[in-house]
Amino acid sequence: MRSPKSAFRWLVSKEWRELVASRSWWVLLVAMGPLVGVSFISAVRTYGEASGLNGTSAGVGEAFSPLIGIWAPTFSACELAAAFLLPFVAIRLVSGDRQSGALKLELQHPMPAFARVGAKALVLAAGWLIAFAAPLAAILLWKSYGGSIYPPELATVAMGHVLNAGLTIALAAAMASLTEHPSTAAILTLSVTVGTWIVNFIAAVNGGVWERAAGYTPTAMVAEFQHGLVRLDVTLVALTLIAAGLTFAAVWMRLGMTVRRRAYESIAVGALAAAAIFACAFVTASWDTSESRSNSFSxxxxxxxxxxxxxxxxxxxxxxxxxxxxxxxxxxxxxxxxxxxxxxxxxxxxxxxxxxxxxxxxxxxxxxxxxxxxxxxxxxxxxxxxxxxxxxxGIAPPIEKDDVFRGHPLAVPPKGAATVFYGIWPAAIVAGLFFVRRRRV
Amino acid sequence: MPSRFDVLRVTTFTKRYGNLTALSDVSFSIRQGEVLGLIGPNGSGKTTLFECLGGVLPADGGALLRGDRPLTSGERVASVFYLPDSIVPWPTEPVRWALDFTIGFFGGRSEIRGEVVQRLGLEPLLDSPIWTLSKGQRKRALLAIGLLMPQPVLMADEPFEGLDLRQTREVALALRAFAAAGRTMVLSIHQISDAARVCDRFVLLSGGRACGEGTLEELSALAGPRGAASSNLEDIFLALT
CATH class of the missing domain: 3.40.30.10 (Glutaredoxin)
Incomplete structure (x- = not known):
């Protein structure tokens, strides 16, 4: 047998080829352009209209923060893609081996199951990052309009969407590994996603424990990152859930183990994850990366x-x-x-x-x-x-400094954005698809 | 006690699906360098047995022994490779890539790659994606993958399924050639005539039970008291099962 490192490299290479061969990933790529485009164009128009009215003032400074005015709506397209497109890409990659029978061959290699799932997760993350070229194009366009960019808050928004994608990948991998058929996995994955929305709804109505639980749902997590707030507890909970989902997928991928053993191992993974999440809830560190300090007092x-x-x-x-x-x-x-x-x-x-x-x-x-x-x-x-x-x-209120964030008004139309996102982007993806297919044959 | 020529001994393998017993205390030996045929009709438990031995299906009982010692999971993975029937692994990849992957990922036998391709007539198919191959072509590609695997024992499920007469003979010759070079083959075959052509010894499986094990002569002797002292494997099979 070859060294594990060499085998892992082969596996990653194989997973990458599977991803590139899958139509679902290309559909995700094609859709990302128009999705980001419609959000970006609408956001720039609204931002421009607001900026052109009366300039800016300290009182409405937050309204002219590109974080809230441009990046939150633009990147929300990624949330949509992560909820409704990415699961199918992940399920295709995980279930494909089972459907084709390749899993029965690959399982006869002594590589740990977690390494197998890890290779798939790595490739899916890379695939997602490539899809991130669409919001990157939006950033370049904004810069070309003369818009202001504050890298820490932009990085925070991107980090939130990467973590959200990680959660989707882990969930979809777990469901694809657990079920015999991809369609069942898709139904279960979307059910969990809808379930988190229901938790948010119940939290809004009932508050209490539900409100606390809702704080850790992907929607709430992304919302905080979109406001430039990095909470360590939320980040750690997301990472714990990603690790738990991938481990769950690895457990159920081992077809040679009895169902009872896999069930016990799943319960153990769930218990460990619950304990870790409980511990994370006591972590209080957080960072406000927004330029406007919208999550902080002065x-x-x-x-x-x-x-x-x-x-x-x-x-x-x-x-x-x-x-x-x-x-x-x-x-x-x-x-x-x-x-x-x-x-x-x-x-x-x-x-x-x-x-x-x-x-x-x-x-x-x-x-x-x-x-x-x-x-x-x-x-x-x-x-x-x-x-x-x-x-x-018994403290005297402090004297406020005169360094209030006054925002970055910009009254420009989204020039060229429609051409980029509705024309060049889909054409480039389709050209890429044909190029890749030609090289493989 | 296993004879000194036995490399592996399959003992009391049992597998149940709810109330259905697919395998019941199946035991037999696998000798080094032989072509062992696992003979039985459809539904006799051949594939289930292979999947259990290959570690892709949990067995309810039984062990794979070397000498008197059960193999650990790692030793089993290093000793035995199971090649399933009716699979289309890595369907979008060309045959050439599948063979490279077998050598690269599994640590396969790169030194016999050319010989395997030539004996199985895969040269014209190397650049064809696996999903585009006919059933017979796909079977040959799968066999090539199996033959390149590093494990000393290859268990192939229905290796002649989908092959025409000429291809069956060519594949049988190829398998025998690699067995002569020291590779041990365990072939699950439901066509008894195919099995008689290629195998050194046979294990007869019916209803999840092993009904006999041995060479044609040994099985013939075993079947003799039941009125089938023939050298025809089909007659022997019918007498013993």
Missing amino acids: EPDEDALRQIRLPLRIEAHLAPEDPRRFDLEHRAIVKLRRVMPKVQVDYVSATSIGLFEQTSAHYGELWYDLGGKKVMSRSTTADGVLETIYSLA
Whole structure:
């Protein structure tokens, strides 16, 4: 037998050839151009219209952040492709060996099953990165328009979509390995994806544990990365789920093992993954990579908040679907948690929408408890929350610096984008397909 | 006790699918350099036995022994290669690539590549994608893959399936030539006439049970008391199963 390294290289080469031979990957590539194009063109138009009205000001600076105005919508096309196209590419690559009978030959090589799945995952990741050429073209076009690019936030958005693709690949590989037929694997994969959407929906209605669980779904993860926020716990949970999915695929790929043994091993993998995810939930490190610091309070506020050592508990009498709760959570609490790890927020409500609780005397109240000192407020804005905390802590509000992010307005039409994404891109992919096919024959 | 010429001994292999027993305590020996035919009608358990021995299907019982010692999983992988029937591995790849992959990935026998291609008449097919091959051409390509594998024992499931008479004879000659060079072959065959042409010894399988093992003469002697003391393998098979 050859050295494992040599065999692995052969396997990666074989998987790559399988990927290039699969129609599903070429369909993904062709579709990526128009998908990214329609999002990018629409985003640039909207951004341009907003920029051309009254220039910019500190108050609406965030609206002229390319991260929110351009990159979040443009890269959302990748989320669509990852949910509805990438699973079929992954299932084709994993199930193909089983369908053709090649797996029965390859399983007779002593290579560990995880290495086999790893080779497939590597190639699929490479295939996905090639599809990333479409958003890369959008970045180049934006640059050619004179648009501003802030690499850290752009890298964060891309990282979120790479992790999301990793989750899709791991899930699809697990399902393809578990089931006999690719169509069953596709149904199961899409069911899990839809299941995570249902979790998000239930979280929005019920809050509580569901809300916490929903924070780790691919949709929520991508949303955070799209806002330039890198949370270590979310990243670690995503990596754990990817590793668990690929291990699950490796377990079920070993056809020579009894179903009972594979089931026990799957349970063990699930238990280990659950323990790792539970541990990850205690990790609090995060980084705001957005140029506008949209996930952070101002630096003077952060310095002031860091001086507060006492644990802070907030009891918010707001229903899950109350817009004030959304404001409170996304404009204040998310930022607060990043500088004050000892913040505990408890939401109290009897209904999901809160409409019929308005008559209740306590509905809408926010009770702050800082080291035993309590105060009530009804403000859900970031400034209101900060003001209450400063007064509780006996700290004078810091003086704001005059370095507020003022945005990068750009009033230009998406010139040439339609030609690139609807014409050149599909033509280049089709030409690439013919070139590759000719070389193989 | 296994005889000193035995290289491997298959003992009490059993496989059940729910209430159906596909294999029941199947035992036989595989001798070095021989062409052993596993003979039985469709549904007799030949493929199931091969898949269990090849490690691609879990068995409910049984062991593969060298001497008196069961082979470990790693030793089995290094000793035995199972070549399934009716598969189209790497369908979009040309035959040339499949042979290169066999040598590169599996550590196959590069030194006999040319001889294998020539004996199986694969030269004109080397650049054809596997899915475009006819059934007989695909079978020859599969056999080439099997012959290039590094394991000393090759278990081929229905090696003559899809071949015409001329091709069957050519393939039989090729298999015998490689066996003469020291390769051990275990061939699962349901056409008894094909088996008689190529095999040194036979294991008769019926209803998941091994009904006899030996050379034609040994099986003939075994069948004698049952009124079939003939040198015709078909008569012997019918008498013993």
